[in-house]
Amino acid sequence: MKRVTAYALLVLGTLALVAPQARLGLPELRWLARFAFPGEALAGIALFVAAYAILNRKEAKRTADAASPPRHDKN
Amino acid sequence: MAVPLPLKVIVFLMCGFVLGACLPSNPIVRVAYNGATYFPRLIVTFAALLIFHLLSAAVAKLILYHKQQAGRLFLHLVSLYVLMGIVSLIYATLWIGELANLPLIRTGSLSADIFGCFRQIQKTFTHVLSEQPMLQVLVGGIAAGWISAKTPAIRGVAEGLIRTSDLILAIFRKLLWFYPLMIGGLAIGIPMKFGYRGLALYGQCVLWDAIVILVWCVFMVLFCKVATRRNWRQIASYYGTVWPTGFGTGGSYDTLAVNLVSAEKDLGLDPEIAEVSIVFGTVLNKNCATMSVLLVTVIVARLLSIPLSLLEIVLLVPPVVVLGLETPGIPGGAGYFMSPVLAVLLKVPDPSLWVTTFIAVYSGLIPMFSTAGNTTDDGVVGALIQDRLQPARKHAVTKRAVTLAAHPEVS
Numbered sequence: 001m002k003r004v005t006a007y008a009l010l011v012l013g014t015l016a017l018v019a020p021q022a023r024l025g026l027p028e029l030r031w032l033a034r035f036a037f038p039g040e041a042l043a044g045i046a047l048f049v050a051a052y053a054i055l056n057r058k059e060a061k062r063t064a065d066a067a068s069p070p071r072h073d074k075n
Numbered sequence: 076m077a078v079p080l081p082l083k084v085i086v087f088l089m090c091g092f093v094l095g096a097c098l099p100s101n102p103i104v105r106v107a108y109n110g111a112t113y114f115p116r117l118i119v120t121f122a123a124l125l126i127f128h129l130l131s132a133a134v135a136k137l138i139l140y141h142k143q144q145a146g147r148l149f150l151h152l153v154s155l156y157v158l159m160g161i162v163s164l165i166y167a168t169l170w171i172g173e174l175a176n177l178p179l180i181r182t183g184s185l186s187a188d189i190f191g192c193f194r195q196i197q198k199t200f201t202h203v204l205s206e207q208p209m210l211q212v213l214v215g216g217i218a219a220g221w222i223s224a225k226t227p228a229i230r231g232v233a234e235g236l237i238r239t240s241d242l243i244l245a246i247f248r249k250l251l252w253f254y255p256l257m258i259g260g261l262a263i264g265i266p267m268k269f270g271y272r273g274l275a276l277y278g279q280c281v282l283w284d285a286i287v288i289l290v291w292c293v294f295m296v297l298f299c300k301v302a303t304r305r306n307w308r309q310i311a312s313y314y315g316t317v318w319p320t321g322f323g324t325g326g327s328y329d330t331l332a333v334n335l336v337s338a339e340k341d342l343g344l345d346p347e348i349a350e351v352s353i354v355f356g357t358v359l360n361k362n363c364a365t366m367s368v369l370l371v372t373v374i375v376a377r378l379l380s381i382p383l384s385l386l387e388i389v390l391l392v393p394p395v396v397v398l399g400l401e402t403p404g405i406p407g408g409a410g411y412f413m414s415p416v417l418a419v420l421l422k423v424p425d426p427s428l429w430v431t432t433f434i435a436v437y438s439g440l441i442p443m444f445s446t447a448g449n450t451t452d453d454g455v456v457g458a459l460i461q462d463r464l465q466p467a468r469k470h471a472v473t474k475r476a477v478t479l480a481a482h483p484e485v486s
Contacts, residue, residue, distance in 0.1 A: 041208035053232050
């Protein structure tokens with residue numbers, strides 16, 4: 001389920017990054033510009049970050065564990 | 076025998092110019108031109124997506140992979156490459172002032188009084204950040220790459236960004252066979268749309284680029300002699316090997332192996348300094364490409380009759396420095412990835428036409444001169460680091476060698 005959510009976020013992120021620029025590019029894809037709104041590219045970046053965070057959460061957990069200071073026994 | 080890519084590009088470019096000049100109304104030639112514009116327009120559509128991944132991954136890679144590998148060299152190297160990027164763009168701007176005879180400020184482009192000027196800059200900045208996706212991507216890409224690489228809890232984001240960026244670059248490398256065909260097709264458009272004036276302006280651009288980059292290289296040779304301990308023989312041997320290779324390949328990554336070997340063998344760099352500075356430079360340093368981008372900007376603006384002042388060129392320097400850090404080292408890469416951002420910054424009325432014309436002009440000999448300059452600059456930076464910025468390390472090594480010779484039991 002988490003992977004499906006992440007891929008959905010990737011699709012939405014792609015749309016958010018492509019839509020504002022679409023009116024300048026290929027005529028066949030200009031219809032995408034209908035979905036553009038101010039600040040949409042920043043929203044797209046946030047969606048991509050969220051998607052990658054979900055997809056690579058095991059990697060992040062491993063890195064965070066490796067980066068955390070070693071526990072010292074008190075006894 | 077395989078024909079080198081730059082040679083293919085030049086042949087197709089010339090064929091495009093001839094076809095556009097001789098048969099501008101021929102329907103097949105027009106179809107070839109229109110077909111060639113599809114790929115650059117597709118790049119414009121997906122430019123924000125591509126630039127976000129390339130830029131954020133470049134920042135994340137710098138922090139994740141190179142910081143530990145390069146150790147204390149990291150800060151020196153990044154600072155030197157950024158400084159060199161800024162200096163070379165100021166140098167190019169001075170040349171533009173000399174060669175292009177641009178007005179200092181366009182009438183009506185900025186208010187006369189200083190407060191009005193600041194208000195206008197603030198207004199433009201606010202508008203640009205809220206309305207322009209490419210600039211949002213520049214800021215957001217750096218932030219995403221930086222934060223995800225620095226924060227262990229979201230390190231997976233950095234890994235995702237790097238994997239996607241590598242995939243994008245791999246696709247672009249796989250499409251390199253198409254590059255000469257596309258340039259040939261786009262070249263048809265220059266005489267077809269702008270007549271012989273277009274051809275003359277392209278020739279002028281190549282001439283300007285050659286002058287600006289050759290003079291820069293002469294300065295760098297003199298700087299290397301004055302600021303480092305290299306002798307004339309070493310410098311001549313390094314430049315004699317790497318400059319023609321960079322010129323011939325037209326791509327930084329294609330020159331990497333020769334540059335590494337020559338920096339150690341000819342320039343006498345320690346292997347660890349050569350590896351770090353040359354590899355870093357190949358990824359980070361595109362200072363001559365950014366100089367060429369400014370020159371091409373002036374020429375394309377003239378072709379499309381877009382008014383341009385020296386102040387606007389100066390205002391382009393900071394974003395072009397940032398873009399220079401993420402531009403992939405593939406032939407003509409700067410043209411693909413910088414032109415959509417420049418179109419936004421200069422408020423070009425027809426960005427598609429700007430991008431296709433820009434890619435056509437930023438081709439042939441121009442990326443070859445840029446690569447030759449970029450790659451040799453990497454070796455000079457390595458020599459500077461070794462001789463001037465790492466003396467403590469050198470002394471420590473020497474001192475240890477002397478100690479070992481005198482007291483072998485210490486080891």
